[in-house]
Amino acid sequence: MAPESAQSASTVLRAEGLDAGYGEVGVLRDVSFDLGDGEILSIIGPNGAGKTTLMRALMGFVTPTAGTVTVEGTDVTDADPNMRVRHGLSLVSEERNLFREMTVAENLKLGTYRSRDDVVETLDRVYDLFPRLDERRDQLAGTLSGGEAQMLALGRGLMMKPDTMLLDEPSLGLAPLLIPELFEKIEAINEDGVSVVLVEQRARKALEVADRGCLLESGEITLRDDADAMLDDDAVVEQYLGGA
């Protein structure tokens, strides 16, 4: 299925025809989508559909066997993850990959590794967004609770001043009470100008906050629509929106 939006300067991230997997095991087949500037695109689907593999392929931790990844017009398909960061892409992974032996402040500081100007202002903005991190500046990241760790991961991603953020299951392991706050923060981040690809198990919440959505099933994109339309789509509602 060809991407629907026209080739435009406002597409910040595009995947075309991605096949990817681990060794001989193929996971993704012919995955294509694009992300417009300032959009939130939510990718929903069942467990094992390949959502995390897709995130890793977009970031460069998995090399696709076919297809391309383009960031702000530049083909990055063969580029290392650290190269993609230079093009404004940032990933907050499912496992979070925090530096457990380092403090909250040090983790955040490392977020500015590639963009070292205005560190103090960016840090202030992150502490405003996540006051709990401010309280725990000198605490080791490995000792944070689930919710705090998620905030740190998001905050660290923000310190990179990215143009596009890939969020892989940010609500995983979070106490249910914290979920609404999480999605508010995601909206706030987006309002600041960051384009977001959100991969989520909690399909309803993910579509409510998104502009457009994709359904990923068994490694293939089976539905692509405006988020509101997907929320009303009976098939989607029955399969994925019954619970969360």
Add this chain to the structure above:
Amino acid sequence: MAAIDTAAFIVVNGLIFGALIALTAVGLSLIFGVLGVPNFAQGEFAAVAGFTVVGLLGAGVSLAPAIVVALGLSCVLGVVAERLTIAKLYGRDNFLLLSFFVTFGLSLVSHNVLRIAFGGFEQIPGPQLGSIALFDFELSVLRLVAALIAVVMLGALHLFTKYTYVGLAMRAVSDDRQGAEMLGIDYDRISMVTFGVGGLLTGVSGILYGMLFTVYPTLGVSLTAFAFTIVVVGGVGSFTGVIAASLGIGIVETFTATVVGSEYRFFAIFLVLFLVLTLKPGGIGGDVDVGH
């Protein structure tokens, strides 16, 4: 000598020796901790630096520039070795084993080349600073200064890894490599820096050792043996553990050499190593995942 004097002698000299070998041990701890390479050639940086100074002094160069050149060489050699050999192994199965043997090969080449080029024992004539009387023995001031230099270098390293971006990046890579790459940190660059820093620290260790004792072609192998023992006992990730273990091992070595007999030095070290590991497979200080 009364017991207290002997004890003081052992402790003071042991701590000084411990401070010197701490530089090599910390170098190894960095390279092993950040890059996962059990660098069998770690001590060679010391021997090469020491002999470079000897060679330059022999060619008429004065001490200070000779030291600068030698340290620069240690640094450069570290990076070159990493790029030409270790970097080719990234991503391979059995990386631990392969890198261990490659560094073993490097060690073989290094200490044999040194043997061919220089032959035997040499000493670096350090500045004459006199000595002070301590308890009932004379302690050379040069020894104290050397230990101080070691301490300063270790302090500088600590600051480096706490306050500079590159230093923080090194700690990040050793903590979670993928997390570091996600933040735009270039693993290849960090790899080179780690080898360079590890080489530099060990080079300083070698020059100081050459001034206090002697340099000889297989010095590298001896220092590597000490460094591995220390890193294992102190725990790979733990800076304080490695320092503490260095001082402890320094005292054990001096004690054995003074009280038991200097042929037993290595036996004592290996015994300590063996016992610590059998009783506590992960080492004492660090919290390392023992199963790979």
Add this chain to the structure above:
Amino acid sequence: MSAIEVTVERAASVARSYRRTLLGALALMLLVWPFVLQSSMLGNVTLVFVFGLLAFSAIVPIGFAGQLILSQGAFFGIGAYTFVKLTAAGLPGIAAVPVAVVVTAGTAYVLGWPATRASGIYLGIITLAFNELFVIALNLFPAFTGGSTGIRSPQLLPDAVYDVVPSEVVYYYLLLVAFVLVYLGFRRLLGSRIGWAFLSIKENKTVAESIGIDAHRYRLLSFTIAGATCGLAGSLYAPLTGYISPTVFNLSTSIDIILAGIIGGLLVPIGSIFGAAVVVLLPDLLRFISDFRLTVFGVLLIVVLIYLPEGIGGWLRDRLD
């Protein structure tokens, strides 16, 4: 493809088509050449078989089970010294060999029980320390071990045998048979469930355990097997050379043994003989540049490790199969 590669490929394809004949010729040569070769050359070849045996103690634990162990030299020594002490005390050589193997295997088992709980570099260091301690201990108890000057070893078979057949020839056939039997045994073992278990543990211990493989038990098994093999080699080496001393069994030898395994190919059992040939014969060949010998060796090691990841055995296997 360069001209060299083309030639090699041509040679390999010829070899492939005449495989049976070549193997037969090889077998014939192995059986006959004791009568053709000079006795010193024969001695070297026999030593290659000894190292071929030893190389298995690198292939099994390191290549297959993924354990970095450095105590091969010590186990080699335990086998050798046990043979000497037993035969000196009156036990016939033929009986002393299996006893020596059992003693070495037992030592490996006892050491291995706690040691194989560690892995990665820690196991390597424990075994390294053990090897060093062994050699130092040999030097510290000269009354028992002959100290640093070493000790003479009685012959393996009764003297009567050597009146009929020269001893070099006897040992050659003995080691040839021993090597072939052990090789066949390992080929079987490593192709079986046990070999598969070793590889699973090496690959991912957690996953292996989740499907019911007791990692510690298999690690201990591979460690003990390595010890036993070294013990066998040692108990044959002592009568072969007639004289043993502590330096023969030091860390350097452990490294040589592992080198033999790497050069031959750590996952290729037949590679053991190629690796052994390089480690035993190359230093002799490089004798004329004796000063640079070890340097060349070091460079060779690095080059093989980086560019020939499967060793010579693996390279040959890929060409000739």
